[in-house]
Amino acid sequence: MPMLLVTYDLKSKTNNYEPLVSAIKGTGAWWHYLKNTWLIHTNQSVQQVANNLNQYLDQGSADYLLVVEIKKNHQGWLPKDAWDWLNSKIY
Numbered sequence: 001m002p003m004l005l006v007t008y009d010l011k012s013k014t015n016n017y018e019p020l021v022s023a024i025k026g027t028g029a030w031w032h033y034l035k036n037t038w039l040i041h042t043n044q045s046v047q048q049v050a051n052n053l054n055q056y057l058d059q060g061s062a063d064y065l066l067v068v069e070i071k072k073n074h075q076g077w078l079p080k081d082a083w084d085w086l087n088s089k090i091y
Contacts, residue, residue, distance in 0.1 A: 001028075001041055001042065001043055001089075002041075002042065002044075002045070002046070002069050002070075003039060003040070003041050003069065003070040003086070003089050003090050004039070004040050004041075004042060004044075004046060004049055004067055004068065004069055004070065005037065005038070005039055005066075005067070005068045005069075005070050006024055006037070006038045006039075006040060006049065006053070006065070006066070006067050007036055007037040007038070007065075007066050008020065008036050008053075008057075008063070008064060008065045008066070009036060009063065009064040010057070010058070010061075010063045011058070011061045011062050011063055011064075012058035012061040012063060019056045020053060020056040020057075023052060023053055023056055024038050024040060024053065027040050027042045027044060027049060027052070028040050028041050028042030028043065028044070029041040029042075029089065031082060031085050031086070033078065033079065033082050039070070039085075039086060039089075041089040046067050046068065046069055049067050050065065050067040053065055053067070070086075070090065071090075072090060074086070074090075
């Protein structure tokens with residue numbers, strides 16, 4: 001099962017993130033610590049997740065979405081519980 005990173009920037013005037021956040025949470029097991037960035041452990045492919053979440057973007061306001069598969073080679077500065085969760089899902 002892939003681990004995906006989902007990050008977004010909604011530029012619409014309403015900035016209603018709730019439908020997008022609900023859709024992300026419904027995709028699979030998730031972890032969220034960084035603003036507008038989610039890690040999801042899901043059976044769906046990068047393309048499936050991106051296609052599903054695209055419907056929550058405002059096409060006329062230059063909203064941005066990035067979905068990337070996370071592999072074993074990763075590094076950063078996060079709390080221990082974040083690394084524990086991530087490593088338990090990838091390995």
